[in-house]
Amino acid sequence: MSDKFIEVVYDKFVFKADSECLYHKDECWVRREQKGVVVGITDFLQKTSGDVAFVELPEVGSHLSQKDAAGIMETIKTTVTLLSPVSGDVTEINSSLYNEPQLLNSDPFGAGWLFRMVPDDWETESAGLMNAEAYVPVMKQKIDQELSKK
Secondary structure (H helix, E strand, O other): OOOEEEEEEEEEEEEEEEEEEEEOOOEEEEEEEEEEEEEOOOHHHHHHOOEEEEEOOOOOOOOEOOOEEEEEEEEEOOOOEEOEEEEEEEEOOOOHOOOOHHHHHHHOOOOOOOOOEEOOOHHHHHHHOOOOOHHHHHOOOOOOOOHHOO
């Protein structure tokens, strides 16, 4: 495993956080790229939601505000509204997810990315997001909450 991942082991579950990403408390991540950012879902969300059966993504050219609904992920267990971690214009969607939604489960930080966008105010909005080290305790708390439901 690459050093870029932080692993959290709980019981028989292993959850990962990518140190190259910033995290929103609502379980989407964002990673800076040369021409903007790429957005995806966290490993925690995909593991606790179950096998993804369907995904709906924003339209290319649409403008999203931070915390706007940016899509829907349906699993056998639940339907999750995906929220945009930053504001900006959507420049590309991962259309592979329409035929292979399970990429969200198998590779949430790679082939399972959701969309790319050009952010409106990266410096301001990214300051309100968590790096992987800050996200891990939040994820641990959510894991505890999930386990207490069982």
